[in-house]
Amino acid sequence: MTIKTLYRRLGAVLLGFAGASAAIAADPLNVTGDKFRQLEELLPTPNTYRAASGAPGHEYWQQQADYDIKVSLDDDKQRITASETITYTNNSPDTLRYLWVQLDQNRFKPNSSGNLAAPVDVESIAPDTIPFRSFRREVVSRDFQGGYDITKVADARGRDLRHTIVDTNMRIDLPQPLKSGDGVTFQIGWEYNIIEQKALGGRSGYEYFERDGNYLYEIAQWFPRMAAYNDVSGWQNKQFLGRGEFALEFGDYRVAIEVPADHIVASTGVLQNPQDVLTREQRARLKKAETAKKPVMIVTKEEALENEKDRATARKTWVFEAENVRDFAWASSRKFLWDAQGYKKGGTDTMAMSYYPEEGTPLWDKYSTEAIIHTMEVFNRYSFDYPYPTSISVNGPVGGMEYPMITFNGPRPEIDEEDRSKRTYSRRTKYGLISVIIHEVGHNYYPMIVNSDERQWTWMDEGLNTYVQFLAEQEWEEKYPSRRGDARKIIDYMKSENQVPIMTNSESILQFGNNAYGKPATALNILRETVMGRELFDFAFREYSQRWKFKRPMPADFFRTMEDASGMDLDWFWRGWFYTTDNVDISIDAVKHYTVGTKNPDVEGPWKRERFEEEPESVTKQKNRANKMTRIVDGKPELADFYNEHDEFDVSNADRNRYRGMLDGLEDWERDLLKVESNVYVLNFSNIGGLVMPIILKLDYTDGSSEELRIPAEIWTRNAAKTSKMLVRGKDKLLKSVVVDPHWETADVDVENNHYPRRIIKSRLELFKDEKARNLMKDWQEELKED
Ligand SMILES: [Zn+2]
Incomplete structure (x- = not known):
């Protein structure tokens, strides 16, 4: 049984990569590579018993x-x-x-x-x-x-x-x-x-x-x-x-x-x-x-x-x-x-x-x-x-x-x-x-x-059931202390070393409760609240339940039905959450603030000079000034010329003529873009945990306003390790700070790298006192207590 199942699951991969046996041994499910690769190669081929839609096929049977x-x-x-x-x-x-x-x-x-x-x-x-x-x-x-x-x-x-x-x-x-x-x-x-x-x-x-x-x-x-x-x-x-x-x-x-x-x-x-x-x-x-x-x-x-x-x-x-x-x-x-x-x-x-x-x-x-x-x-x-x-x-x-x-x-x-x-x-x-x-x-x-x-498959009943259990608990009373379901409750497990993918046979599961109950329940809750939205998720989940009641579903039937009924490609989600032990750790690494260069020398020259003057003065110059250094040109003014009057930022008529000529060569819409006075931000993210996930951003502005932006997981399609997002905001919208996953809804295992700029971390330093060594001479004097 085991061998038969194994061959079926590996079959497609083996065919596709014949000869690359070392790679297959190291990564038979190809999960480290393309995180958006479709699952067809892994899932069993649909047939008349189990349809490609995830529904029972037209010849479905059971004993x-x-x-x-x-x-x-x-x-x-x-x-x-x-x-x-x-x-x-x-x-x-x-x-x-x-x-x-x-x-x-x-x-x-x-x-x-x-x-x-x-x-x-x-x-x-x-x-x-x-x-x-x-x-x-x-x-x-x-x-x-x-x-x-x-x-x-x-x-x-x-x-x-x-x-x-x-x-x-x-x-x-x-x-x-x-x-x-x-x-x-x-x-x-x-x-x-x-x-x-x-x-x-x-x-x-x-x-x-x-x-x-x-x-x-x-x-x-x-x-x-x-x-x-x-x-x-x-x-x-x-x-x-x-x-x-x-x-x-x-x-x-x-x-x-x-x-x-x-x-x-x-x-x-x-x-x-x-x-x-x-x-x-x-x-x-x-x-x-x-x-x-x-x-x-x-x-x-x-x-x-x-x-x-x-x-x-x-x-x-x-x-x-x-x-x-x-x-x-x-x-x-x-x-x-x-x-x-x-x-x-x-x-x-x-x-x-x-x-x-x-x-x-x-x-x-x-x-x-x-x-x-x-x-x-x-x-x-x-x-x-x-x-x-x-x-x-x-x-x-x-x-x-x-x-x-x-x-x-x-x-x-x-x-x-x-x-x-x-x-x-x-x-x-x-x-x-x-x-x-x-x-x-x-x-x-x-x-x-x-x-x-x-x-x-333990997760197919324990995971799905624990997910709906979480919904039922939350409907019992407002502060119901649910042990599983909320994203933040799974973080310690997701960070842990000794774990196996959810798609593991029951007997081989490590950390049973977290693997087969907690993680799938949380994954489904995240899928509902963060990825699909309640309406789409609930429709698809109910469709799965209705299709397969009094029948025998397999994992592929669940994965396929959730996509079939929602119209969403969720292969990346199943692949990441069910076939790997990756975790979510998205870091915001840098935020760059742009305004559009006008190409007008009378604007750009002074702008460049301002930036130059913002640079810190070199220590040599600082110390020379402190030492009241006298320079040769101060003593011999005849040594000064044109360049002592004009720095590299000064604008000439030749610059202005070149600018006009350049403008003549542009289309109207191109000229309009040069006048855009927006603030443009480019945010750089890296994926440290491995799981590709939507990036949820809280953007705080200097005017006290705040904005939430939800970027779908597909932002990682071309590069699952690093990605960037451009935001174009109005002339007066100046970004002050950015927080990734502000509601802790994705089970991000390290929230400190979610802040830009980084913040000071508050914690407690616990003081420890050594226990006294055993004093046998004193203990010897103690009488035995009556029962
Ligand atoms: Zn159970």
């Missing part, structure tokens, strides 16, 4: 995978036992002799590739240092018996199918080749031990509450799922190493979840049997919530606290159905409080719901469901109307993770164990919670519906 699953949760052993029937429809033009199924839980087998190949960095924080959390993972993962026990792989009639497990994937060999347009139904049975999320990390798992002895389960990547098969990668069967997320097919699900009778289950899909699992009162509350103006408690705090005291021995089965989703996740616990509020607008008609243990209050009851609805409100405007019937936020061990209709979100208040009613939370926790809910609910749009290949 369909439908699931019928029965699962049982063992609350004593923290174990899953399940079976499924998968109906797979081959909409591709190809005949398939085998199918690939993802076995994500195998990532937690002690000898998984993900475990064996996990690099360690004991230098990143300080030499020979590792966080407790990371070391715990190393220790626990050695012994934890994770991964699937596959108990059955059989056809629809129960006959065993040949299958081969390859780490986190399984190949199932088909007895009959699956022809284009045909479907196949088969069954898989499995069991696995649920991981303790806090010990092993990951995107699902259980949390144990020591105080009341209860468990809370967030269950995901829990069933063998069809690997994606598509026109770009064939089977996307890259192993799950832990970072690159999921490439999945859409399908319909029916899932029966058997849990202890006192559990509350939150799940992808719509509950099919509320009469079996909910009380009459809970059902009435849910009905009321549909039209409520604020969240309605379906399970109150008092009820949840009552639930967590007992252990039901009876079991209940919750049945959910979901249509056209690419995945399915759920959560279960007897600790859950549950609130809900309907949200109906445009094409959206959904129930926003939150599930959280009592430990999540007072944050979760106040913010979670409100944040879900706010997310849909904003994302709908920039993308498309949220199409699913529910949208859920669950509080549990997972810090933040997304699935269709359901998200797992971590932050909780701090509880004073002496008095559990005393609860506080930091500013970071409050906004962290709102932001993570916006982010994870936002993932319903990217990639749950705009179904990009996460195993390959």
Whole structure:
């Protein structure tokens, strides 16, 4: 897979530069050269599946995978036992002799590739240092018996199918080749031990509450799922190493979840049997919530606290159905409080719901469901109307993770164990919670519906989603402390050395959060605010979202659609921001002030003399004058002549006659230009960071007025390292100073060279006091404190 993709990407370049292999090795994407070179050579050739416009082609296809699953949760052993029937429809033009199924839980087998190949960095924080959390993972993962026990792989009639497990994937060999347009139904049975999320990390798992002895389960990547098969990668069967997320097919699900009778289950899909699992009162509350103006408690705090005291021995089965989703996740616990509020607008008609243990209050009851609805409100405007019937936020061990209709979100208040009613939370926790809910609910749009290949391209969902998340945060409250999106927040990363381009496979990304979330989100925000303008950007971004909802876009489809819908050539932007690690650092190096030379000797002579007299006097002359030097001509005036009366600036009639003759030889319009009394400025810029960007200028004049000028990035087309701009201003407009990027909107990493003239930099000098050396003799006298 890797090699195939690599060749496709290099193919065009190799053809164009056959023989120049050294240059290709050093710069295979030709990014150091022509920064405005079109991307066609790098992007895959358009075809009938993916059009040159960036839209799905007229023969676009994708596979369909439908699931019928029965699962049982063992609350004593923290174990899953399940079976499924998968109906797979081959909409591709190809005949398939085998199918690939993802076995994500195998990532937690002690000898998984993900475990064996996990690099360690004991230098990143300080030499020979590792966080407790990371070391715990190393220790626990050695012994934890994770991964699937596959108990059955059989056809629809129960006959065993040949299958081969390859780490986190399984190949199932088909007895009959699956022809284009045909479907196949088969069954898989499995069991696995649920991981303790806090010990092993990951995107699902259980949390144990020591105080009341209860468990809370967030269950995901829990069933063998069809690997994606598509026109770009064939089977996307890259192993799950832990970072690159999921490439999945859409399908319909029916899932029966058997849990202890006192559990509350939150799940992808719509509950099919509320009469079996909910009380009459809970059902009435849910009905009321549909039209409520604020969240309605379906399970109150008092009820949840009552639930967590007992252990039901009876079991209940919750049945959910979901249509056209690419995945399915759920959560279960007897600790859950549950609130809900309907949200109906445009094409959206959904129930926003939150599930959280009592430990999540007072944050979760106040913010979670409100944040879900706010997310849909904003994302709908920039993308498309949220199409699913529910949208859920669950509080549990997972810090933040997304699935269709359901998200797992971590932050909780701090509880004073002496008095559990005393609860506080930091500013970071409050906004962290709102932001993570916006982010994870936002993932319903990217990639749950705009179904990009996460195993390959993290930025396509994280970056786009983080960008819209920023817009949603800014609509929450005026001073919302967004961590990502604003240009100035990305500068430290852009300056850093250990980074790779955004267009890098998920597993190889350095500085993951900055690379795949922060930088693309910021780049899109800059593209919107500074390069394209809001109207053009929003139209194009929405067009991309509409074109690719419930389909699988690739990077080129995004790049091409943004240009196709806006009419702007953005190849330079994609090339710089997505294919390189250059940064923005534009320096204003010089400003020259011109007035137009009149060629009239009676004007130019005196002008030149003035300039001459402005020059500083030589020190020799100064000292000679101070010494009252006497010169020979002073003593002998007969030595003076014509040239002692006339200097080189004096104008003669011959000069005047030549001037008139010259004027006679000029056209009228040429003569007019000689009379222009404008102030002309030439500004010289250099590009130190490498990224070509628009130059935004604030021009301050001596009369107190000020002007903003926005020069498009194309000013760098002929020379990406140095460029100049001429400004023609009126007779009275005298330029006093110039500032590049005055609003800090381009992520310029060095703003000091943005000032002309340069300014004095204000900062603080911090004084440092040496720590005292250890005094063992004194320390020896100290008594041991009681526990
Ligand atoms: Zn995310």
